[in-house]
Structure formats: structure tokens, C-alpha cells
Amino acid sequence: MGEFKVHRVRFFGYMPSGIRCMSFNERAERLALGRLDGTLEIFNFKDSFYQEKVIPGNDSRSVEAVCWVAERLFTAGLNGEITEYDLENLCPKYSLDAFGGPIWTVACNAQGTHLAVGCEDGSIKLFEILPEKIRFERNLDRQKGRVLSLSWHESGTRIAAGMLDMIRIFDVQSGHATHRMLVDRGVSGMRNHECVVWCVAFLSDLTVISTDSSGKVQVWNAAMGILSSTHLVSKSDVLSLAVSKDESSFVVGTSEGTVVQFQFLANILGGDEKAWVRTKTFKPHTHDVRALAEIGTAVVSGGQSVLQDLQLLFLCHALLSYRLNTTNFPCAGMLLFQFPAQLEVWRLGESEGRGEIWAFVYYLSNHHCLKGEKWIPFQGEDHISCSAISPCGGWLAYSTVSSLRVYRLQCDEHVSISKVPKLPKVLRSAHQLSFSDDSSKLFAASTHSMVHVISLSQSECKHLHTFKPKSGSTEPVHLLAASKDGKWLAAANRGCEIHIYNLHKLKPHCTVPIYGSCPTAMGIHPTSNNLLMVHADRQIFEYSIVEKQYTDWSRRVQREGLHKLWLERDTPVTHVTFNPRNAAQFMLHDTYMFCIIDQSLPLPDNKCQFYNQITLKSLSEQERLSHAHAFKMCTKYQHLLFLGLLDDESLVVVQRPLTDIASQLPAPVRLKKFAT
């Protein structure tokens, strides 16, 4: 195989934002997740837990609670607004002020007809859900003190509301509170502090479960308004609660980073009398567990922390789910780092006598006002959704939900940057941006799966053409790949479709047969023009664009099957790169490994050793040939965000070690450990 020079980059200071809330949609098997910076992410649990969609956040918008209503997604936040999202265009559809001060919680009834929100002023507001919008219906009786948590009874006639020091049960019909259940403030030292009921859950048998700031999990009988049992789980807050669908168990998350499971079990084996019993305790986090979702046999927990241990039961996406395309790498020896509200450009330069060194080139923020540019503040500051730098290093483009900008970048002795004026009007915003290999064209994936082609020149930017998919799909495009010869453009959308367009004729060329799993990375081979695709279930396909069919190698892969250790890896492949030295080799990477796949070698079968690099190293040249297989795995670099090739064919790996992130997090709740 050979040696590779590796530039190991760990100065990308990306800090993922903490997880604030989660909601699981049973029907679509999708998990919506809100982060502290207002970003919403949707994970598809049917498709290997792939991060399917990302709706970039906004500085002025906070997400306190997220709620699915059928296929629609609502959030509410401390800005007092309820927002519904357009999941096709990945942007807020509309926002509605509830006029009750900051909103702490939102809950939808089982019938999907009404949305209840709990406000700072103590009111619970009911909104009627209409096909296109929501409409305020009425207030329930207003109480003193903020409403922090809400839960509907299955029948839709009652609501449990968690407030300060108490839980109230409301009758929805009359709007009156029927029961008022006082929550004990806890230990004597805490008597002066109000007890905040962080979460309530209303079960179908009229049981209410509450978690509060004094570390208690309490089970109430809402029919009688009495306390059934109390479980002291933590010394600090119990912040999150999730009940399983069959209501036989629930999990709570504490600010100490533990997750505790309770189960509804018979007191005596085989007996009829059942009680909630604390069964399992996990400590998957170092910090607060702010959000939980119980999904069948799995529990998803999230918070502001770094995973300590990835357990099988816990599919934890706390911080590892980096946003896609946070880095972008062209061949001109430049790195573009994308942060939620800023971009950084780094360049590989020469320093006197000390060899190559990465130099910080430019910092661009969407707050930043360039010289000569007129700054137009838009309502709130939207976060960057995608960005790209051209292969020649001369162009830089980024897009937010509401605007798209292209900059001319000149870095000779001094760096100068200028905004390209008068962009074509079609360029409103983009889900994905890409430059052609010769940097003459910009491809912008827009709404309804359209791809705009813009020609770039020193003088002007001109809209050349807009490709529309034949299928009429409206799903957003998340991957774009242009061929090196500038003839082909491939666009993959979230609906798993991959369309190939002919850039010379400006016509759709063909559609790759749809595979059931979403593509996570793709690239067009520089010489053979074969499109290589890796899907969320880690299947690899190679499609010949010219012949409009799968290549022989791809068919061989499908026939022989991939190694089971490859299929068992749990993070998606995020980039595909081709080895210029050897046309038969391409490189893939996920978060924990990169590998070079040699198409000329036999595929590994399930019987042979998959991670065989150490074995091969110990063998002689001749023996290596008989033992080698197509997958050359390298697990040396962990927490990989990006892997690319420089002009001189050396590799660049961008890492973000979890320990670095952990060191920048605030100190967790102090735990008294034994003998400390």
C-alpha cells in the first residue's frame, strides 16, 4: 500500500451546543432534538439513527420544548413564541406569540387536536391545531407561578401541570383546577428554595409522575390528589423524565449525569399488586441530563456533557452528533471551519526553516461587517447552514436560512476579502453549496430539490440554469458532487434519491436506482466518472454515470456482502476521497476510523480478520499479498471530523477530541466521591 504523510489538525475549536429537549415521533420513528443554541436536529431511527435533517438555530430563538403533532414539528421557547417548522425547506414556517411571557413547555394531546403551552405568567394556553396553522382557543384558569411542565391525560380531558412547589390537575372542559398537590421542598437546607417541578407525566391509569429540583421522583394518584410514593434519586435536580409507550417503565435524568430507570413491577413475583420500583442506574454523562426519550428497549439521553461510556442500551447522541459539513476542504491547502455563527479559513503555508505550518487566514462572522459592505441586520441572527470554499481558494460562499453570500478571497501577501455584489435573485438560500473543480461554477441546492448553477467570473455572477428533479421530490438536497472534468453533477436528497445532471447539456442525465437508506457521502471518480455512494446503513455502491448502471465492482460487493464488522460500525461515513496515486483506491472515514478501499483486492469475507493491519505488518512481503483484502482500516485517529488530500498527496485529518470539549465545559455538579 504505502506510506502517507498525515497532517493532524486539532485546532478546530468547535464546541457543540448542549441538548435541551427531545421528542420522539412513534409513527415516523424520528427523534427531534433541540439544542441550547436553537438548532433542531432530526434523527431517523429507521435508518441507522442517521442525522437526517438540521434546522440551523437563531440567536434570538430558544428551544425550551419540542413537540411532534403527527408529522408536524412545533417548538416553544423563552422568547414566548410557538414555532412550527417547514421540514422540507428546513426553516421556521411561522411563529406565533402566545402572549404569556416565556414559554417553558408545550404538550400535545393524544388526539392531536390541541396544543397546550405553559407560560411564565402562570397560564396554560390551549391552541387548536388546524391543517396549516394553529389558533389560540382559550386559557385554562390562571395560577400564580410559572408552569414548567405539562402532560395530557390519554383521554384529553385532563392536564397535569408542574409548577413551583405544586402540581395541579386541570379539567380541560371547564378549565378549572381539580386537584392541587403540594410538593415537599426537601431537606431542611433547601426549605427556603422553591421546589421546581421540572417534569410531569400523566399516565392513562390517572397516575402522575413528577420530578423536581429537590431530587425526588414522586408518584401521585391524580384521581384522589394524593401522593402514592416518593423516591429520592439525587441530591440535586432531576431534570428529565420519559415514559415508555406501554407505561410499564420510565427513566429520569439528574443533573449529576445519572439516568435512573423505574419499572412497574409486582411486589411479589407473580403477584397482582404492582408498584413503581427503582431498577437500574446508569451514569452515561458527566453533566446534566436535560432530555430523555424512551424508545422500546432503548433510552436516548442528552445533555450538556461528554459521553463517558457508550452503552448498548443507551444510544447517546449527546455531543457526538457533529453537524454535517462543519469543515470543508479544498485542494489549495486551505481549510474552512464552519461554526454556528462564523467561518474560519486556515492555509498551509511555509515558515522559514521550520517546514510547513498552518496559518490562520481569515475569520468571518455573519455579525461581521466587511469594509465597504453595507450591513443589513436581519431579524435575529440566523446561524450558518452551509458553506463552501472553492478549490482554487479564490471564492467563499455561505448560506443561512434567509440569505446567501459569496465572497472573493485573495490571499497573496495580505489577505483581502470582498463581497460579490448583485447575486442572482434565485439565490435566496441554500441547503448545500459546492464549487466546480475549476472554480468557475457554484452549485447551490435550494428548495424543492432544485440545484442552481451559477457561473462565477471576476466581473459578475450569472445564473446559468436550474435543475429540477424529474421525480418532483421536495426533500432538501444534502449532498452535491461535481466531476473533475466538469461534465457531471450528482445531487442527493433526504428522500434517498440521487439525480445526475449533465452540466454541458444542462439537462438531467439519469437517476440512480433508489436505495432504502439515505446516502451519507458520495463522490465522482476523477478519471472513470463513476459515482461512489455510501449509505447510512454503510452499504457502498458504485454507479457508472456513462453507462447508467452499477459497476461490476459494486455488483461484486452486493453479491459477496460486506464484512459484518463493517456493517456493525455505529457512526456514518461522512466523506469520500479518491487516491490520485492509484485509481483503484478511494478513502472513506467515519468518526472513529478512516479506511482505504482497494477495488483491485478481494473483498473480506466474514471468516477473515477485518482489522488486519497489525497482522499484515508482522508478515513478509509475499505473505502479505495472500492475506490482504480490500479494506485497509486505520483506527489511529479518533473523533475524526474530516479527512482529505492535499496537493502533494499527503493526508489531512481534522480531529476534535472529546477530552478537549470536556475541558471547556463548565464544572459539573459536585459529587461527593468516596475518600475525596
Added chain:
Amino acid sequence: MAALFEGFTLCGVVSGSARAEAALLGVEAEREEDRVVVTDCGRSVTVYKVSDQKPLGSWHVRQGQSLTCPAVWSSRSGEYVAVTDSRVIRIWKDDDTTFEKTFKATVCADVARIHAAADSEPVVLFARGAVRMLDALLEAPQQPIEEVLSEEEVIRWSCSLVEGKQLVTIFTTEQKEDCYLYLQRFNPNSLHKYKLETGESRARPLSLCATVRNQSIKLLCLYSSGCLYQSVLSMRGTIQDGVQLLPRTLLLRLPVEDGHLSSASVVSLDEGNLAMVGVPHPSASAGKEFLCIWNTNFQTLQAAKELTGRIYGQLWSYSGRLYVPHGKALTVIPYECERSSLATALGRLQQDRSDGSKPVTTVVSWNTLLHEDTIQHQKGARGVETRQSKSRKSQMTSLLTVDQVLEKIKSASEDSVTRDVEMILSGTADPELQLVVGRLASQLVSRCQSDSAFYPHHTLAQLVHTRCVCHSLCPNLLMLALEKKDYSLAQLCLQHFPDIPEAVTCACLKAFLDAEESDLQTENLEPDSVSFMEGMVAVCKRDGALENGFSPVLLEEDSCDVNAPTTRAKGKADWLVLDMPCPVGVKKAALLNEILQTAHTDSFLLPHLKDLTAQQVVLFLQYLQFLYLKYYQDISAQAPGLRSPTVTQIMDWVCSTLDAHFTVLVMLPEARDLLFQLHKFVRSQVRLICELGKIQGSLQDLHKLKQTEDADLYSIEVIELF
């Protein structure tokens, strides 16, 4: 495990001092589990609902009349039955408000008790021993009643039991000093008379309790001596004539402070557990009364509850509750008996000990026991009456008591003493054993001391083997063994005595060091200790290859210490003599090992160690050095399971000996080499530790090196893929 729960007061008890012997006439079960009929000593019968502590109904007899028998509930007819003025039987129902309008029948003899066993016809027991079914009696109330008992016999206790359709009535009588038990069976009617054994102490049966299971009646009898016996009778007995002795087995011997219990009562709770009142708590101070639950299987106290006020020796148990009158109230105490296991029984026992109170079994201080020996004698009676000895009593006419054997030891021949002691040991139960063995041992030792020809080695060894002897109990035993050069007994004592004073340890050490090897050859020492030493010597003879490639010789080479020109001249191989021969014989070594393993305190040991002569010290040190080198070479020498001294013990003894004799040893020419060797050896070990410490430092650095690898923000490296 059994447990007593928080009790509550059901009702008050009116009792003048005149009626001191009983607080209530009786508490009887009613139709429901939760209801009881309480008959007080005066004139009233009250039905209580227990859980509510509430009376449901109450009936009083007219002034001048009195109730003479506890009222019972007849489940057959749904009526209450009581007796007033000994001869008038009254029957009434719930609806009746007063006694005046109820049915009454006058019979022509005094009635002792009426019993209504569950689901059976009430039985009337007359004071003179006749028994009638109530129905049959009421058909002709004036029918003549025969006299069964003799003139002076008085019924003390009675009960009625039923299993299946078989009904029996049991009652005990007392005539002067003798006690009898009568068993009346019905259909066909038969009466059996048994004599209750009272034993030598003339202990009186205080309380009885009968339960029936599988056609056999289990009778528990508590005697005033504090012994609880069990007798088993058959429900359907064969017809026998004459008065038989009721066979009995000892279940429990309870601690009784002043020899006799005055009033006590026992109730069987289940197969293994029984409740008692009036018996002193083994670890409580005198003057306090307790309700105790004892387990007869394990002879342990399961639960106890203090009762305030005086107790009357009355106790009833119905449906999971104990009813006990004490002070001025009738208290109801719920209880629970789970299946007992040995583990739980022991657990409770340990808990009791950790509380700081005395263990349940009464182990009196050895000294007091020995000195009170004579007093015990006068009291007589407290022989060894245990189950085993008791059961053998019928066969063996002449069973020796301990006192007789003690007497015999003073004069009898060695053989007969050996035989007698063996017999006593085999026939004595565990709690008794400690007492017996201690007394026997001290007696034997004093005989040996006075009579030099008398030395029963086997008997003494046997006594030590029981592990019931210790040094403070019999201080002269070990010294006697040394005197008689009985090394195997000395070894046994060293192994089994936990409390040998340092002076005696040193005396033993001296004796062992001086012992002739030829004497020891014939000694029959404990095989384990000998085999351990044989293994050790075998290791010594083996080719002494060093393990792990370690060579202390190399370490010493760079030592700048050149104070040993003689040894250096001999060559490197002799620099440290690791392969030294054992300076003592195997058996002597085994004995010395026992010394090394005894418990001691350095500061007490030192003055006595000074008594050793220089030769003894050198020999001892040589042996210790040998052991230490062996342990150092071959860690497997410390074979698991075998009793062997630890390295720490060896080092302690080396230090103590050197401390005690340092000045002497320094002056002694023959000790010079020995000291030098020890010094060198320890030095080499200290150096080894130093080197290990250095390695540890570099290993830690390696660890750090690995951690810092990831810290850089940027690096360029080359990887190779194959």
C-alpha cells in the same frame, strides 16, 4: 426467626393482692379470629374485638355470686358457657343482656373447667377428675359424678385437644410432692394416668402446653428449675394399666437466677418456637420481666419484650397474638414466627453479642465457677442431666457424675481415670462441656503435680483437643508438659491456647532449644507441622537455583562496603550463603515454629527473652535466619493450608531477639558471622527495594508519556498502511 411487634392494651386487670396468683380467669378464643372472651377474676365475662380494642358485649353475675371457670365459646351451638359458684353451669347467647334470664343448670359436683376445643362438643372437667360431655351432662344435670382423684389431689392444669374426630382431655394434678398427668380419651372412654418426673431437685411443673399434630400430642412442660421438657403422647393410645412414668426429653435449660421460678407460663407458637413469660431474660438485669420467644431447635432467644409491672405467669396465644396480663392491664402482643434456619438463629445470636450484653447461653466466669465448686456441691442436683445422658440413664444404671469423677481423679489409677474421663466427655453436651473440661483439667494437673508417677498424657491431650481449655483456666498444664518433657502436649497447648503469657512462651522456647534431638525423635508431634518442616528441608537440599534471574551477588558487587575481607576472600559464591543447612532437627523446628506463631507483645517479651543463654540465642537466630532465607528464596514454602509462621512473624522474632541480646551478641565471636550474614542479607534486600523504586519511577514516566501524546494541536506524522 420470630419477632414480637408493638403491643397494645386490651383491657385493665382488676386484681387485689389477695388474688395474687392470677390476674384473669382466662382468655378464650371466640368464633372469629379477631375476638376473644375474657373472664376476669371477679364477676364479669367480656367479649372483645381485639383489633379495635373494643368490647362487644359484657355480662356480670349478681353480687354474691362469682365466676369459677373461664367462659368459653361453643362453636357447635354458638353459645357461651361458664360456671358460677362451682356448680351452676350457665349458657347464654349474644342477644342475652344479663345472666338472670339465661339458661342455668346446677350439677351435683364442683366443676373445675369447661373446655371447648375447636368444632367439638364442650367438655366439662369436674374438680374430682370426672369428665363429661356438656350435652350429656345437661340431659340429666343431677346425675352422679364419680370421683377419680384421691382426696388430696388437686387439678393444676387442663386442656382439651381435638384432631379429626378424636377428642382428648388432658389434666395434671398435684398430690403433695407428686405430680400426675391424666389423659382422658373419648369414644371409647379411657383414662390414663402418668406420673410426671420431678427429678432430684423436686422441681415442680409450672406450666404446660399441649399441641396435637399427626395423631401425637406434644406436651411441653416447664419446671420450676427452669428446664423445659417435651413429652410425646399418642392420640389413640393402647390400653395400659397402672401408673406409668411419662417419658420426657430436655428441650431447653433456661437460666434461673435463684434456683426456682415462682410463676411462669409457656405457650407453643409453632414447631420450633415457644413464648414464655416469667422466665428471666438471660442478659437483662434482675427484677425486670420479659416476654421471650425461644427457639427449641437452636436453643436461642429469638425475641424478647420487657413487660412492666408484675406478671402473673399467665399467657395465652390465639391467632398470631399473645395475650399476657401484667401490671394492671392485659396486653396483646402480635408475633410472627418464620421458618427458622440455623443462619438466622446464629445471626440473632451474634447481634446480641455485639450489643455488649452477655451471650444467650450462660457462660459464667471461670473463676467464680471454680471457686463456687463446693457450693454447687451442696446444692447438689446440678449434675449433667442432658438429653444424651438422660436417654442413657435407663440403660446404664451407674452413670458417673462429674463430681464423682473429680473425686476419683484424686486417687484412682491412670487407666480408670482415662476411661472415666472419656465417658464423661462423650456424654456431655456442648454448653456443659466447657465447665466439665475445665474442672477435669485442673484436677488432673493438680494430681500430676502431687503424684509424679501419675501422668495421663492421652487424657490431657484429649482435653486440650476439645478446645475448651485455655491457659488461664489451667495455668499449670503447659508448665507440667514441659516438666514432663511431653513436647507433643506442649505443642498442642501452644496451638490451642490463645492466652499464653510471654514468660511461659519464653520458658517453652528455652525448653525447646535445650531439648535433646534424640528425645524428640520419639515424640509424636502434630503431623502437619512436621511435614511442613520436612518440605522446607527438602527445598533446602534441592539445587538452589535462583528464581526470576535475580542474583543478589551482582547487586552486592558494586557495593562500596568492604568490611568483610574474609568472606570476600572466599569468593563470590559464599558472599551470601543462601543455601544454609537447617541448624536444628525437623521436630525441634516444628516446635520452634509453634513458638513463632504464638501471640505476644514485644515489650512484655523482651525481659523474658533476656533469660536465654548466649548459645540458645545463637541457635535460635540461626534457625530464624534459615527460615527467613527459605521464605525469601521460595515463596511457595509458605504452603497454604499448613500452619506455618509468616515472614513478618519471623522478622519480629529476629528483631526481638537481637534487641534483647545485642550487647552479648556483639561481643560473642561465634555470633559475628551470623550477624554479618544477616546484615548483608537485609542490605541486599534494601537495595532491591531501592532498585524497584527506581523502576517504578520510570514506569510512571512511561505512563505520562502516553498521555501527552494527544495534547498537541497540530502535528505531522507518517503512517504506513499495508
